[in-house]
Amino acid sequence: MATDTPSSALPPPAPRSPARVLLPQVLPALVVGVLASLLFLGIEWISEEFEHVLWHTLPDALGIGGFSSLWMIVMLTATGIAVGLVVWKMPGHAGPDPSSTGLGGSPMAPAVLPGLLIAATLTLAGGVSLGPENPIIAANVALAYWLGSKALPVVPGALWVALASAATIGALFGTPVAAALVISEALTRQPDGQGSLWDRIFAPLVAAGAGAMTTTLLAHPTFDMSLPPLTDPGWGDLLASMIIATAAALFGLLCCYGLPYVHRAFKRLRHPMLMIPAGGLILGLLGALGGQLTLFKGLEQVKVLSENIGAYSSGELAKMAVVKLAALLIAASCGFVGGRIFPAVFIGVAFGLFVQALVTEVHPAVAISSGVLGVLLATTRQGWVSLFVAAVLASSPAMLGLLCLASLPAWLVVTGRPELELDESGASLH
Template sequence: MTDAAPSPSPAVLARSAVPATLVGAGAAVLLVGIDELAHLLHEVWWSHLPDALGVDGDARWWAALILTLTGALVGLTLWKAPGHGGHDTATVELASPPLPLRTLPGVAVALVLGLAGGVSLGPEGPIIMVATGLTVVAYRRFLPAVPLPVVLMISTAAMLGAMLGTPVAAALVLTSVLGGNVPGQLWDRLFTPLVAAGAASVVYHLLGGASWDMGLPDYTAQWVDLLSASVIASVGAALGAAAAWTFTPAHRAFRRLRHPLLYVTVGGAVLGVLALIGGQITMFKGAEETAELLADLDSYTVGALALIVVVKLAAIVVSGASGFRGGRIFPAMFTGVALGAFAHALVPGIPLTLAVASGVLGVVFAVGRDGWLALFGGVLICGAVTVLPILCVAALPVWLVLTRAPHMLVHEEPAEASEPPAVPTR
């Protein structure tokens, strides 16, 4: 066995906290800025423009039209913007290689268009790309001695802290995704990233960022809940695994159209068809839709909730596979909430809080393939730490369900993995 790398001194750690705090604050400002831009464009597309045209902005046909238009605009961005929209988020993990500075505006434009247009993807992939690109430039300019893997950990942790409102998720994700890339004791390695995540969380809340508190009822565990949670979570995992099985074939099918303007526009049109079936509740990243679904739960039948689950999973696959830029964790959390609501409606004796947390555990585990993040997501949504012991047990059968299931990630051949996407210009 080799000796572990020596721990840095307290003075070194303290000095590293200063730039990390600035990165965290910057990540929160960046996230709020992207959210505001997407909100402004959302208001134009879904309120001002329908009012000007004298049409119903809540109509399903309007949603189908806007999704198709969004596909065309994102496709145009991937075609013409420098860097072609950055990494295809269907092919990279949350922490992806840093991009050149000139690429970042195109990534941000594609993200804002997708968020405003109703695409079933969250901000997590592209916004981490933007944060990482800016952070790498800053560290290379002012602190060039900091290793690149450490810079990636800091920027990723900062954005996770801002998006999820707490540094806990960053710590959990980094222990499994990034922690092994840097020598040294675990908590020494996590100190600076957690400073960034903590600063991002605080600044994001101070800037009025959205909360994940859904106001679910208090929960008290019962013995039977072990079975209920395991069944719901396992069903969620099986549904997520089924979606993951279709992801790579769908990605290849869209890429047969060759040109990004074509395959992303077609993806938007397919999402429009799904919106005609499931309504606007099955669109967008899912945070606001989660609150809407739970607030108006009594108005949904068992069949309607089942339809929402199926349509949303299909929308996640199409959105990611057709070239839109965005993450799949946020919409997976909404899908898990809808599955939990379905289970509660089907068997009212199952506590709603437990059902929702279990659904999130199963679906997020299948889509993100990170058990820590899945457990955290279940607790975050229900707001009750008393559900955590039950979820820890329910995670075991979920693990078995997913043992041989594919990841919702496309592994491209080297000739296909280069950016920009192939276009008929040769």
């Protein structure tokens, strides 16, 4: 009688314990999280120091107002020339066309990163209406993928990409929650893998937490706008939130629909030393029209608006919203390197305050958070992140239910519409 058991009859090997799989990922995730945050903070510090020189020290030395119309036009045009030189001459040309890149993407070659980071720093310091998120995420993804693949070649490259993306988002917002929301939303677009959702986002969440805590401990960021809290929302607040979010989404879509046409117009100039300086000149003219609050990425300027509710007329707020929307469209089209989330937040705040100035019965927290929700849904198509940012700005737990309901009609408006991103042929993504 045979004693050997055919291999086909053997039971499958017992799967490894999830904890034994996840625990080795903790140390790499912590390292990536801390380093990603340090790179972000370093670029932010350099750009802020350079911004102070360009917009305060230099004009004061020349006896010119730092935010005079002339200086805004000169500085934005000069920033366009400087970024154009980087895109033209640096290896890798500061990465792919910014109008065709979103959050994340495939890792770039390390040789591209110096040009990318220099262009991003100049963009931030020069007053261009773009934020740091896209180039910082791209740089951290490239570095984590390159260094991680050399240090631990057995680790899949996709894990390094996920860790770096999550870490940078955590650092940008000062909390790992935003990163968890982005990752979970991205996973729904991929074929189902093995393990639970929390198994799949465990290591990225560690990296996001490390990035967020590093930023918090070193820079103490805050999104607190000191808005009066909404403690007892009613039906009127819900109706106002739904109307404002939907109207803001329609307003934000104007930028998405305009992107391929404006991008095509700049492409006709055929050279970065023509495209980007021309964009800088237009941004300077827009800054002279809209005022200094419409310059830069918009985070500090949002706090100025929220601290002075009632100080601006509806006409002034409408002008700022329109000018910032146009500035974001130009900056995203002509070749400047940067992200779109923070300028979109400013547009949403200005739009919400415009509505509140017209209808003073609308609570400021409802107006601002709903405006931000609508514009972010239109310009990012990131539903969870849009809800998260809007809720954080409101700083009122009672607003969360209103915003969840308000996001539904706004999403119906934006879904399937052109996005604020182009494909390689210059056509809108949908």
